[in-house]
Amino acid sequence: MKILHVITMLDIGGAERLMVDLLPLLKGKGYDVDLLLLDGVETIFKDEILQKGIKVFELSRGTDVNDSKRVYNPLNIFRLRKYIGKYDVIHTHNTASQFFVPISKKITSAKTQLVTTEHNATNRRRDIWWFKPLDKWMYNQYKAIVCIADQTLKNLSSYLGRDSGMLTIYNGVQIQRFIQPLKDISNNQDFIITMVAAFRDQKDHETAMAAMKHLPSNYHLQFVGSGEREEQIKSLCSAMGLTGQVIFLGQRSDVSSILAASDIILLSSHWEGLSLSSIEGMACGRPFVASDVDGLREIVGGTGVLFPEGDAVALANAIENLCSNPVRYQQVAAHCQEKARIYDISEMVEGYDRLYKSLSGSY
Numbered sequence: 001m002k003i004l005h006v007i008t009m010l011d012i013g014g015a016e017r018l019m020v021d022l023l024p025l026l027k028g029k030g031y032d033v034d035l036l037l038l039d040g041v042e043t044i045f046k047d048e049i050l051q052k053g054i055k056v057f058e059l060s061r062g063t064d065v066n067d068s069k070r071v072y073n074p075l076n077i078f079r080l081r082k083y084i085g086k087y088d089v090i091h092t093h094n095t096a097s098q099f100f101v102p103i104s105k106k107i108t109s110a111k112t113q114l115v116t117t118e119h120n121a122t123n124r125r126r127d128i129w130w131f132k133p134l135d136k137w138m139y140n141q142y143k144a145i146v147c148i149a150d151q152t153l154k155n156l157s158s159y160l161g162r163d164s165g166m167l168t169i170y171n172g173v174q175i176q177r178f179i180q181p182l183k184d185i186s187n188n189q190d191f192i193i194t195m196v197a198a199f200r201d202q203k204d205h206e207t208a209m210a211a212m213k214h215l216p217s218n219y220h221l222q223f224v225g226s227g228e229r230e231e232q233i234k235s236l237c238s239a240m241g242l243t244g245q246v247i248f249l250g251q252r253s254d255v256s257s258i259l260a261a262s263d264i265i266l267l268s269s270h271w272e273g274l275s276l277s278s279i280e281g282m283a284c285g286r287p288f289v290a291s292d293v294d295g296l297r298e299i300v301g302g303t304g305v306l307f308p309e310g311d312a313v314a315l316a317n318a319i320e321n322l323c324s325n326p327v328r329y330q331q332v333a334a335h336c337q338e339k340a341r342i343y344d345i346s347e348m349v350e351g352y353d354r355l356y357k358s359l360s361g362s363y
Contacts, residue, residue: 001032001088001356001360002031002088002089003026003031003032003033003034003088003090004033004035004036004087004089005019005023005034005036005090005091005093006036006037006038006091006092006093006097006101007019007036007037007038007093007094008037008038008039008071008093008095009037009038009040009041009043010037010041010043010045010046010049011041011065012043012044012045012198012225012251013198014119014273014275014277015093015094015117016043018119018171018276019035019045020045020052021173021174021345022345022348022352023035023049023052023054024052024053024054025345026349026352026353027053027054029349031356033054034055034056035049035054035055035056036057036083037057037058038058038059038060038071038097038100039061039062039068039070039071040056040057040058040059040061040062041062042061042063044251044252048253059076059079065226065227066227066228071096074100076100077103077107078104078107080104084101084104084105085108087112088112088113088359089113089115089356089359090112090115091114091115091117092116092117093116093117094119095123095125098116098138099134099138101114102114102142105141106141113143113359115142115143115144115145115355115359116139116142116144116145116146117145117146118145118146118148118156118273119152120271120273120295121152121155121272121273122155122294123271124201126159132159135159139156144167144359145165145166146167146169146352147167147273148169148171148273148274149168149170149273149274149295149298150168150298151298152274152294153166153167153168169352169355170274170342170347171275171343171348172279172343172344172345172346172349173276173343174345175279175283175340175341175345177256178256178259178283178284178340179283179284179337180260180284180285180286181285182285182330182333183263183286183329183330183333184326185263185323185326185329186326188263188323189218190218190220191219191220191263191264191319191323192222192261192263192264193220193222193263193264193265193266194221194222194224194258194259194262194264194266194281195208195221195222195223195224195267195268196225196259196277196281197223197224197269198225198226199226199227199229199232200228200229201270202269202270202271202272203229203269204268204269204309205223205233205268206233206236207268207309207310207311207315208221208223208315209233209236209237209240209246210240210312211312211315212242212245212316213240213242213312214312214316215316215319217245219245219320220246220247221242221247221266222246222247222249222258222262223246223247223249224250224251224252226250234248255280256280259281259284260284260285262286263286263323264287264319264323265284265288265289266281266288266289266319267281267288267289267290267296268315269290269291269295269296270293270309271294271295272294272295272296273295274295274343275295278300279299279340280340281336282299282300282303282337283336283337283341284337285333285337286336287322287329287332287336288300288303288332289304289315289322290304290306290307291306291309291310292306292307292308293309300336302335303335303336304336304339305322305332
């Protein structure tokens with residue numbers, strides 16, 4: 001079976017990480033799988049997937065991952081036409097790809113089956129009334145809609161008023177890459193808090209920084225990632241007088257090592273799907289602290305520590321309580337690591353394998 005995955009670009013993010021990890025494993029299952037980028041801007045993830053032997057096509061190539069003009073260019077509808085009929089299945093990710101591919105298929109009248117993955121429990125588009133009919137049309141063009149978590153499926157089903165053609169395949173990561181022994185902080189003089197997240201509207205870097213105002217100076221926060229809001233957050237950091245306490249590491253290919261050198265793993269967010277960075281953070285033998293929002297409470301609740309969305313004081317208290325109690329620190333870290341093992345990538349690959357076989361009638 002020939003399968004083409006289509007995504008906007010390979011910036012740092014959960015959907016993008018999924019391409020890097022999932023596609024080589026699907027290829028190992030015998031699928032003829034390629035990747036198409038609306039913008040082939042050079043990134044760490046792009047280099048990594050090429051090194052893994054996946055063929056990558058691109059409709060255009062920019063020089064800045066923060067410039068989305070190429071991604072949302074309507075000409076992409078016509079550029080996609082030459083790819084549509086060459087594959088048995090085209091599998092889309094992210095908004096621009098989800099919209100443009102079905103339109104292009106209508107123009108070409110190809111018989112290719114369309115599949116999409118919904119990566120978030122919600123999005124700002126759903127709050128704009130005139131988007132709803134467009135979304136309903138778009139999702140109706142897909143033979144299958146993969147939701148990466150139960151809450152993602154529940155929210156999308158409620159929004160569309162149906163659940164036909166939807167299924168849940170939990171996101172997964174290569175857990176063994178991140179497993180570390182539990183850390184002993186009883187003699188720590190300084191504490192490092194790490195948040196791995198793209199600088200997008202979805203993420204709440206502001207609350208993470210505000211929490212630092214309520215913590216002693218021996219607590220340090222480091223951000224891993226890039227994105228369109230990076231300069232805005234850096235300016236805010238300076239205005240808050242946190243330049244010496246908050247570090248911006250940018251895009252990194254050694255995330256597992258950064259997590260291993262950290263004391264607390266944090267994800268402050270407004271909404272999620274099933275965040276791969278949260279699973280990675282839970283796997284590394286450190287306590288995981290996250291916003292109490294859809295897509296995070298399902299995997300963090302009962303294992304890690306949740307704080308009310310946007311509440312910097314509660315976040316600071318949660319972090320200090322963990323770091324001042326080495327026994328509880330290790331208990332939370334152990335529970336997080338145990339929960340993370342459920343989301344090993346092998347389970348996700350089996351789910352996609354069953355889906356593709358069902359589309360071909362061989363399962």
